[in-house]
Amino acid sequence: MAKSQNQHRKKKKADLRASDSQGDATESKTSEQAGTNSSLEASVFDSQAIRWLVSAALIFYLFVLFLGPLSNPVGSDFLTRPLAEFVSPIHRAMFLGHGYRFFGPDPGPGHSVVYRITDHDGDFTERRFPDRDQIWPRLMYHRWFMLSESIFNEHAMTPDEKSFRETDTELGEQVAALQKNGKFALAERIARERSKMADQYRDARQRIDERVTALAQHLMSVHDGKHIEMFVQERGIPFTVQVLTGTEIDDPQFLSKLTKIGEFRRDQQGRAVTLELPVKLPEVPR
Amino acid sequence: MNSESKTVITSGDDLSMHSWWSSWTRGWNRFWFRSEDPTTLGLIRFLAGCVVFYAHLVWSSELLTFFSNDGVLPENYRQLLFGNNWAWSHFDLLESSSAIWFVHIVGLVIIAMFTCGVWTRVTAVMTALLVISYANRATGALFGLDQIMGFLCLYLAIGNSGGAFSVDRWLANRRKQNDPVGQGRGAGQGRTARGDVSTNIAIRLIQIHMCLVYLFAGLGKLQGETWWNGQAIWYSMASYEYQTLDMTWLANHMWFVSLMTLVTVAWEVSYPALVWPRLTRPFVLLLAIPLHIGIGICMGMMTFGLIMLIGNLAFVSPALIRRLLPGR
Numbered sequence: 001m002a003k004s005q006n007q008h009r010k011k012k013k014a015d016l017r018a019s020d021s022q023g024d025a026t027e028s029k030t031s032e033q034a035g036t037n038s039s040l041e042a043s044v045f046d047s048q049a050i051r052w053l054v055s056a057a058l059i060f061y062l063f064v065l066f067l068g069p070l071s072n073p074v075g076s077d078f079l080t081r082p083l084a085e086f087v088s089p090i091h092r093a094m095f096l097g098h099g100y101r102f103f104g105p106d107p108g109p110g111h112s113v114v115y116r117i118t119d120h121d122g123d124f125t126e127r128r129f130p131d132r133d134q135i136w137p138r139l140m141y142h143r144w145f146m147l148s149e150s151i152f153n154e155h156a157m158t159p160d161e162k163s164f165r166e167t168d169t170e171l172g173e174q175v176a177a178l179q180k181n182g183k184f185a186l187a188e189r190i191a192r193e194r195s196k197m198a199d200q201y202r203d204a205r206q207r208i209d210e211r212v213t214a215l216a217q218h219l220m221s222v223h224d225g226k227h228i229e230m231f232v233q234e235r236g237i238p239f240t241v242q243v244l245t246g247t248e249i250d251d252p253q254f255l256s257k258l259t260k261i262g263e264f265r266r267d268q269q270g271r272a273v274t275l276e277l278p279v280k281l282p283e284v285p286r
Numbered sequence: 287m288n289s290e291s292k293t294v295i296t297s298g299d300d301l302s303m304h305s306w307w308s309s310w311t312r313g314w315n316r317f318w319f320r321s322e323d324p325t326t327l328g329l330i331r332f333l334a335g336c337v338v339f340y341a342h343l344v345w346s347s348e349l350l351t352f353f354s355n356d357g358v359l360p361e362n363y364r365q366l367l368f369g370n371n372w373a374w375s376h377f378d379l380l381e382s383s384s385a386i387w388f389v390h391i392v393g394l395v396i397i398a399m400f401t402c403g404v405w406t407r408v409t410a411v412m413t414a415l416l417v418i419s420y421a422n423r424a425t426g427a428l429f430g431l432d433q434i435m436g437f438l439c440l441y442l443a444i445g446n447s448g449g450a451f452s453v454d455r456w457l458a459n460r461r462k463q464n465d466p467v468g469q470g471r472g473a474g475q476g477r478t479a480r481g482d483v484s485t486n487i488a489i490r491l492i493q494i495h496m497c498l499v500y501l502f503a504g505l506g507k508l509q510g511e512t513w514w515n516g517q518a519i520w521y522s523m524a525s526y527e528y529q530t531l532d533m534t535w536l537a538n539h540m541w542f543v544s545l546m547t548l549v550t551v552a553w554e555v556s557y558p559a560l561v562w563p564r565l566t567r568p569f570v571l572l573l574a575i576p577l578h579i580g581i582g583i584c585m586g587m588m589t590f591g592l593i594m595l596i597g598n599l600a601f602v603s604p605a606l607i608r609r610l611l612p613g614r
Contacts, residue, residue, distance in 0.1 A: 045319050045483045058318065058487075065495065069502035092364075092372035095418040095436040100499045102430055104506025107518055110527030130527060138530070138586045139344045143427045145527055147358060150426045207366040211426065214360045218351065237521050240537040249526045249534065 064090050068097040110145075110235045111152035113215070114258055117225035125223070128233070151211060152232045155261055158204045168198060208261075209274075216264040217272035227265050228272070231258035322486035324449025325478050325604035328403070329611075330492070331410070331447035333596045334438045335401025337589055338417060341431060342397055345420070346390065352424050353377050353386055364425045375423035393420075403452020410443040431590040434597060437495050445488025449479030478604075492600035497558035499597075504554030513551045516544025523584055530586035550577060561601055574598045 044050055064087045071084035084097065091097030114128045129148060135141040159167070171194040178187035216228050234256040238249055247253070264272040351357045364373040380386045393416045400409035417439045421432045448454040458479065512518040520543050523533040536543050553573050560566040574595060582591030 051315065051319055054487075055314065055318070062494065065498060069498065088368065088370060089372040092368055092370060092422070093374060093418075094440065095373075095421050095433070098433045099506070100430075100433070100502040101506035102503045103518065103522060104503060104513075105508075105510030106512045107521040107525065110525050112527070132527075137344060137347075139341065139431075139589055140347055142429065142587065143344075143348075143352070143424075146429050147427045203366045203369070207363060210360040210366075211358075211363060214356075215358050217356070218358050221356075235526055237524050240520060240540060243524065243534045243537045249524050249529065254526075 065096060067091075069099050069101075072097060072099040073101060107237075109237055111149050112233050112235065113148045113151060113261075114231045114233050115216075115219055116229045116231075117219065117223050118227040119223060119225050127223075147215075148232070151208075151215070151261070152234070154204070154208050154211070155232060155259070158201070158208060164201050168194065171197070212262040213264065213272050213274065216262055217266075217270070220264070220266045220272060221270060225266065228263070229260065230262045230264075231260050233258050318487060318490060319483050320486050321481035321483055322445075322489055323478060323481045323604035324446045324485045325451075325607050326599060326602060327442065327445045327447045327485050327488055328450025328452060328455070328478075329607055330438070330596055330599050331403065331406070331442050332401060332451045333599070334435070334442065334593065335397065335413070337431075337593050337596065338413065338435050338439065339394065339397045339401050341435065341589055342390075342394060342416075342420060345424075346394075349390055350383055350386060352427060353390075353420075354383060355381070359424065359426050364422060367425065373422040373425065375419045377419065377423040403448045403454050406448025406452055406454050407446075410439070410447055414439040414443040429587075429590070431587070431593055434499070434590070434593045438492065438593070438597060441488045441491045441495070444491065445485035446479055446482055447485075447488070449482075449485065455479060478608075489600050492597060493561075496597045496600060497561065500554045500557035504551055504557070507551045507554065513547060516540070516547045519543050519547045519550065525585075528585040528587075531584045533584050549573075553577065567601060571598055571601060 045054075067080060067084045067087060068091060071080040075081040075084065084091070088097065112128045112130065114126065116124065116126045118124050129135070130141050130145040132141060135144055171190060175187050175191045175194065178184075178190065212230060216230060219225065219230075220228050235250075236254040236256070238247055238251075238254060243249065263275045265275055267273050345352065352359055355361050361378065364375075365371055376389065377386065380389060396409055396412045396416060399405060400413040417432075417435050421428055421436055424432075455478070507513040507518070510518065512521055520537070520540070522528065523536065553570070557570060561570045578591035578594045580591075582588035
């Protein structure tokens with residue numbers, strides 16, 4: 001019986017050696033080819049405690065890494081998003097947490113910022129960015145393109161004031177009805193959601209306003225303008241049949257109506273001052 | 287007759303659990319804690335460094351537009367977007383234009399040193415911090431290129447990315463030539479530094495992260511209609527803002543457009559599974575070339591195409607690189 005156990009152990013060792021030599025994903029040379037580890041390197045990673053520590057760090061890091069695309073742009077409000085919020089300091093500090101949804105779910109239309117600027121001589125011009133003919137090199141053009149895309153997306157994803165107020169009022173009525181029926185826990189949960197939504201809306205509005213104001217200020221400074229109106233515009237993508245019948249992809253028929261995002265004048269200090277009425281956001285009880 | 291020997295009797299279940307755990311830990315150790323030749327990582331460092339340097343050099347043409355407090359990106363934009371202050375940037379500490387320019391030029395010098403492999407252990411860490419800092423400050427004007435540069439530089443700072451294709455290595459070789467015993471610091475096999483575990487960890491992280499990128503890029507596409515009906519590549523090439531090379535003549539050959547569309551999404555979704563086995567890895571890596579070069583040439587995102595190809599290099603063995611690039 002001892003002999004068979006020994007044979008069993010020898011067989012197991014042989015199996016292990018065989019599986020070790022199969023290699024794995026990379027055909028990397030091991031220490032014989034690459035030279036032996038430095039003595040310090042060898043002693044550090046030979047320690048079981050160090051391996052456990054590094055392994056724990058790697059597992060945690062991979063958990064943080066995967067949370068990014070699992071929570072962004074879409075994620076579970078009950079699992080991945082709360083977890084991602086918990087690790088968001090790591091995501092932000094290490095520039096992780098991205099969704100990697102390149103050209104997904106579908107390649108979409110392009111978006112530009114169109115601006116009408118009046119200079120101090122009273123001359124009026126309409127320009128747009130990104131402009132393939134004006135901005136070079138291509139990477140800088142792409143930066144302006146991403147700028148216009150993100151401005152459009154911010155506007156498109158943020159409801160207008162009227163829609164926000166309607167939703168806010170509805171939630172307020174729900175909370176009141178639940179409290180009246182004695183369902184206090186549920187009422188509190190909806191009240192918290194309502195408050196969170198209001199905070200997010202406030203931040204979004206402030207974000208958009210500051211971005212558009214900064215952009216207006218920059219454009220007026222560059223073009224020596226005293227007044228500027230700014231719009232976003234979508235350019236659709238032609239169908240194959242349209243291209244086959246001779247329509248160019250930059251044909252104006254693919255341009256949408258201009259959607260206004262701001263109007264400003266330049267004050268004496270060179271700052272952009274909005275000419276639109278400020279949005280008064282409702283106070284939401286916390 | 288054999289003498290009686292004590293036999294430890296254990297249940298069959300305990301043995302299989304124990305052997306399962308043993309083989310699992312062995313596999314884990316083999317995957318993460320083996321010594322790795324830095325040739326692949328060194329090449330990634332050099333090539334990625336070139337792209338990183340170019341990408342940051344391009345900011346120079348409109349540096350103050352994007353990075354000053356009077357530019358198009360308000361300073362507190364990130365804080366309002368993320369709801370916290372963790373998206374740090376060294377540009378937040380800079381007020382004047384001259385300070386921004388000075389720090390930018392210093393940053394370019396550091397990235398150039400990193401690319402060439404000068405004081406790599408230090409410049410790699412600094413480059414990673416710079417890439418993250420620039421990206422955080424330029425939130426609102428970013429795209430895939432920045433995301434890939436970010437994690438590549440992070441991992442290049444972990445491993446011995448200066449162990450090959452570097453000035454550090456060249457200097458170490460010269461020291462070795464002058465040191466007959468060959469025990470100088472950094473001495474290794476020929477013109478490559480010794481293999482080490484940190485290099486292996488860095489390569490593994492690049493590999494896993496590339497799999498993550500392709501998996502979710504592919505899964506995201508599966509949610510869209512045009513990736514299923516074969517039209518997605520058409521919508522990419524017929525976009526005026528993206529178009530660099532007019533490929534709309536392919537409207538006459540929509541079967542080919544559909545093929546490219548379906549191959550793209552199938553390749554991305556299957557990448558994490560098929561890139562690891564030796565049998566399928568060459569095909570997966572070879573397909574990456576036309577995909578990313580196509581994006582670069584036809585859609586004007588050459589830097590993005592290149593950085594993705596550079597990331598894919600993590601799956602190319604040091605031995606193959608040494609065969610392809612002798613005398614480096």
